[in-house]
Amino acid sequence: MATRKSSEKPTAILPSGKKDSSFFEQVYDVARQIPRGRVTSYGAIAAYLGTKMSARMVGWAMNGAFGQKDVPAHRVVNRNGMLSGKMHFATPTRMEELLKKEKIRVVDDTIVDFEKKFWDPAEELSI
DNA sequence: CCTTTGACTCACT
């Protein structure tokens, strides 16, 4: 039984907001649960949250998550396994380096065997 | 309050 309800309170979390049950926080929770050496896609997280239509929200949440929370944004890539968000890191190569530390092969800004390392929150977290 | 953007995804051409 899914205790996740998409009808949360649309309160701001970024400015001054330390704790708010917003869409962002849900993304942080899932992303943080990503095991080391595994990766997931924005769509997977979005689907878990119920907004599978718009994975953009997940990426945007990461924008605020990375640097504020201990959210491994480098473990989250697009559905192609490509490091689309690497450009948003301190350095465009930072994300790739982090993934390599996770024993993840990254070639041409794309994760090798992405499907094998793919971590689905809906299955692992038993939605 | 309304407008624009945004680290995506699917579909059509």
Next chain:
DNA sequence: CAGTGAGCCAAAG
């Protein structure tokens, strides 16, 4: 088979 376009939801300005 590859590229471009539109769609989607939510938050910041």
